[in-house]
Amino acid sequence: MAGFVFVPYSADGHVHPMLPVAAELVAAGEPVRMIAGARFAARIAGVGASAVPADRESEVWSPPRWGPGELARLARVRSGRAVALRALARRCAAEFRARRPAAVVVDPAVPAAAKAARRLGIPVVWFSPTHARSPRLAGTVLVNSLPELQPRRHRFGHRFHFVGPLLAPAQRCAPSLPGPxxxxxxxxxxxxxxxxxxxxxxxxxxxxxxxxxxxxxxxxxxxxxxxxxxxxxxxxxxxxxxxxxxxxxxxxxxxxxxxxxxxxxxxxxxxxxxxxxxxxxxxxxxxxxxxxxxxxxxxxxxxxxxxxxxxxxxxxxxxxxxxxxxxxxxxxxxxxxxxx
Known part of the structure; x- marks a missing residue:
């Protein structure tokens, strides 16, 4: 077994927090592969990881208001998302069998990836890009958040690691803009x-x-x-x-x-x-x-x-x-x- 495979939900807010962690692992000599939509390939390669394009990628969209047209489009989006997630599960299973990674890092929005890893006896680490979600998640959970930003209704044990914020290095704009x-x-x-x-x-x-x-x-x-x-x-x-x-x-x-x-x-x-x-x-x-x-x-x-x-x-x-x-x-x- 060698290296890590990351499986985010293929949206900006889910992929971006994983990239600084992947960069740290690569810098430490650990091979990292990330299964995500093709539009993220350059950003994944930019941190030294290997991009594995998902077979299907669904649109990520929520309408500004609800009406017949928006409801019809949302139904198409959700249908496409379900197809894309099933294709991702198949891609993950093939990737895990071929690579036998030391661990798989999975977004809670794609639980089928965790199921595929566990069938092969590969350790799973959950990676939540926002809130810790449910305390029922089994095993180690990384949370891209400061602890005080979490809802107070849940109490989390030692398995939950609030490691955020996970941010890319800041770029500066020049020159400064006038006024506030x-x-x-x-x-x-x-x-x-x-x-x-x-x-x-x-x-x-x-x-x-x-x-x-x-x-x-x-x-x-x-x-x-x-x-x-x-x-x-x-x-x-x-x-x-x-x-x-x-x-x-x-x-x-x-x-x-x-x-x-x-x-x-x-x-x-x-x-x-x-x-x-x-x-x-x-x-x-x-x-x-x-x-x-x-x-x-x-x-x-x-x-x-x-x-x-x-x-x-x-x-x-x-x-x-x-x-x-x-x-x-x-x-x-x-x-x-x-x-x-």
Whole structure:
């Protein structure tokens, strides 16, 4: 047996946290293979791991609102996802039989990969990109999260290792943008309507704020003409821009949240699902952000000026910069593979 095989759910927020851990293992001389969609191949190779393309990849999408058209498309997405996951299970079984890795690292969203590994007697380590989910997960569980961001209703034992945030090295934007910067990003899964983005444009037009919006599934052209202080693109270099950001308007996905915490950026939270709402409640309770209710501009200005939020963010940022999370996660994986 040699090396490790990583099996994420094939979406940005699930693949990206695994990459720093894979890089640490490769640097320590451990072979690493990762089974994911073909669009991630370059990023996987970039950390020195071997990319194993999944046979099928489904669309990852959630509509901005519910109507007949969205429901029909969502049904197609879910059907395609089920087919893709069955194909992934077959690919995993073949990969595990051929490679006999020391351990398989599995996202809880793809449990069939864990089942295939256990049939062959290969150790399984769970890797949750957000919350620890259920305490019923057997064996070692790595969680890409600070422990205080977890919902308080669960109590987890020594098998659960909160090793986050697992972030890629930050790139810096240059030159600095004028005025306070509002960064708006709804994430790569949850679509937003043109109305959502236009309301922000209207509030911040002709203000001293610079606004950068990542529209994701929505074509920026649907927003119409934009004022000089607003730029909209489908994708923006979020991690780099956060180094310049004054307030971050986010859906509250764990990767986005922890990238903001690493840069001590206060968050204006507009969550879309139960997991994001749970994270948002923790952030508000810790005075690291506020829920978006009413005027985005008023809320952004209050957050930017709040000394308690600034102090709380700086305290978390110091802890994040002091930690060596990827190395800790890699060491835990090696110990789990050895049964120690």
């Amino acid at each position: 910067l509002l960064l708006v990003s709804p994430g790569t899964v949850f679509a937003r309507t043109a109305t959502f983005f236009r309301s922000i444009v209207e509030e911040f037009a002709d203000s001293e704020w610079t606004v950068r919006m990542a529209t994701g599934h929505l074509a920026p052209a649907e927003l119409g003409p934009l004022p000089d202080n607003v730029l909209a693109r489908r994708w923006l270099p979020q991690r780099a821009l956060l180094a310049e950001t004054t307030v971050f308007l986010t859906h509250g996905g764990m990767n986005s949240v922890q990238e903001a915490l690493a840069e001590a950026v206060p968050m204006l939270l507009a969550p879309r699902n139960r997991e994001q709402r749970a994270t948002a409640r923790r952030l508000v309770g810790l005075e690291l952000g506020a829920r978006l209710r009413g005027s985005a501009r008023q809320a952004a200005e209050q957050l930017a000026a709040d000394p308690r939020t600034r102090s709380a963010l700086e305290e978390v940022q110091v802890r994040i910069r002091r930690g060596d999370t990827a190395r800790l996660a890699a060491r835990t994986l090696v110990q789990a593979a050895r049964g120690s």
